Amino acid sequence: MYKTPDLHSPLDSGATARVREPSMRRFADADEMISALEPSYPIYCLRPHVLADNARRFVDGFPGRVMYAVKCNPHPAVLHHLFEAGIEHFDTASLPEIAQVREAHPRAEAYFMHPVKSRAALLSAAKVYDVRHYVIDHADELTKILEAVERRDIAVLVRLSTPGGNALFELSDKFGAAPAEAVELLRAVHEAGLETGLAFHVGSQCGEPAAWSTALDIAAQVIGAAGVPIGYLDVGGGFPAAYSNHDVPPLEDFFAIIRERLATMPIGPDCIVMCEPGRALVADAMSLVVQIQLRKGDALYINDGIFHSMSEPAAAGVQLPARLIRPGGGVAPGMVEFTIFGPTCDSTDLLPHKVALPADAGEGDWIEFGQIGAYSNSMATRFNGFSSDTFVTVNSPPFRPVLRN
Numbered sequence: 109m110y111k112t113p114d115l116h117s118p119l120d121s122g123a124t125a126r127v128r129e130p131s132m133r134r135f136a137d138a139d140e141m142i143s144a145l146e147p148s149y150p151i152y153c154l155r156p157h158v159l160a161d162n163a164r165r166f167v168d169g170f171p172g173r174v175m176y177a178v179k180c181n182p183h184p185a186v187l188h189h190l191f192e193a194g195i196e197h198f199d200t201a202s203l204p205e206i207a208q209v210r211e212a213h214p215r216a217e218a219y220f221m222h223p224v225k226s227r228a229a230l231l232s233a234a235k236v237y238d239v240r241h242y243v244i245d246h247a248d249e250l251t252k253i254l255e256a257v258e259r260r261d262i263a264v265l266v267r268l269s270t271p272g273g274n275a276l277f278e279l280s281d282k283f284g285a286a287p288a289e290a291v292e293l294l295r296a297v298h299e300a301g302l303e304t305g306l307a308f309h310v311g312s313q314c315g316e317p318a319a320w321s322t323a324l325d326i327a328a329q330v331i332g333a334a335g336v337p338i339g340y341l342d343v344g345g346g347f348p349a350a351y352s353n354h355d356v357p358p359l360e361d362f363f364a365i366i367r368e369r370l371a372t373m374p375i376g377p378d379c380i381v382m383c384e385p386g387r388a389l390v391a392d393a394m395s396l397v398v399q400i401q402l403r404k405g406d407a408l409y410i411n412d413g414i415f416h417s418m419s420e421p422a423a424a425g426v427q428l429p430a431r432l433i434r435p436g437g438g439v440a441p442g443m444v445e446f447t448i449f450g451p452t453c454d455s456t457d458l459l460p461h462k463v464a465l466p467a468d469a470g471e472g473d474w475i476e477f478g479q480i481g482a483y484s485n486s487m488a489t490r491f492n493g494f495s496s497d498t499f500v501t502v503n504s505p506p507f508r509p510v511l512r513n
């Protein structure tokens with residue numbers, strides 16, 4: 109028999125003090141940082157003003173509530189700046205993420221959006237951290253929630269699978285109920301006396317605004333067939349960022365198509381519409397500075413790679429904008445397409461694409477990679493003893509790719 113320990117919430121004490129910004133060294137740009145630190149280790153250059161601009165763009169433009177997907181970049185400074193810019197809802201996938209959000213920002217709300225949760229995590233989420241929103245994609249998960257969570261003032265959102273093919277990272281292969289199952293799950297949540305909701309995720313780095321109207325069409329059929337009141341409609345994340353090999357429409361095109369389709373959804377005026385972006389809020393708010401440790405012909409060996417900040421170039425072929433930095437020194441004319449190896453002993457630790465840099469790039473030079481705010485530090489391992497965990501802030505504009513069209 110599963111037992112409920114007697115827990116006291118550290119947040120019950122009305123902890124509302126304003127949380128201080130995590131302290132980090134500040135520089136005008138990556139060049140100034142390199143001149144000051146001459147780092148032989150990788151450095152993340154965070155741009156708080158870009159986080160604030162991105163947050164405002166979502167809060168002002170998206171027709172509903174904006175939740176930040178913490179998994180994308182959980183650095184405390186990222187959460188801090190997004191919160192300060194008006195994002196007070198956080199999509200969390202685990203108890204540590206919930207704890208991080210709720211302890212650093214007691215006024216923020218954490219949503220437990222992972223469709224598979226342990227009983228212990230459910231118990232602590234509800235009792236210690238006051239979490240009131242959960243996701244399921246299977247009837248047994250609803251049973252688990254009903255058994256592990258005593259309180260009944262909660263909402264359970266049913267994750268619906270959507271057609272794939274539009275995104276670089278498909279998410280419906282692993283999670284999501286088929287429409288007919290989703291109908292049954294919505295009814296079961298309602299019959300259990302809980303507030304209902306429907307959620308989907310079209311996949312990460314989705315460059316097709318039409319993917320949301322297709323998903324919303326399916327959601328409309330599910331809601332119509334279920335015939336129960338819908339408290340929440342969550343259109344997920346997936347909003348794309350620009351990479352050197354991936355041009356994307358402006359965010360406003362996505363918001364417009366969602367707004368248009370929402371106008372005819374079978375939901376009441378009280379239904380809360382939500383989105384849960386990660387990548388589009390943070391990708392261009394951070395760059396990474398690495399140092400070249402050795403040159404062998406047209407190959408450069410650097411101090412970060414696919415086991416650390418650059419797993420996405422390896423997993424999905426995204427290409428990051430790159431520039432050489434050599435403070436106080438000129439570079440040779442002409443560019444060379446270099447192979448870039450990461451620091452570990454594994455021969456797969458290399459970027460799958462070549463990187464164009466000045467022809468005389470070599471040991472001791474630095475490279476800045478842009479658009480690396482999403483799924484970089486959050487995915488990094490400590491393989492071979494290498495780690496990338498030094499952050500500074502810079503005031504410079506985002507280092508975005510120059511795209512041909």
Ligand SMILES: Cc1ncc(COP(=O)(O)O)c(C=O)c1O
Pocket residue numbers: 177180199221279309311312313344345346347384385386387388482
């Ligand atoms: C449930 C859920 N919500 C939100 C996100 C964030 O997606 P993105 O960074 O593509 O916006 C993810 C990413 O995996 C996810 O699994």
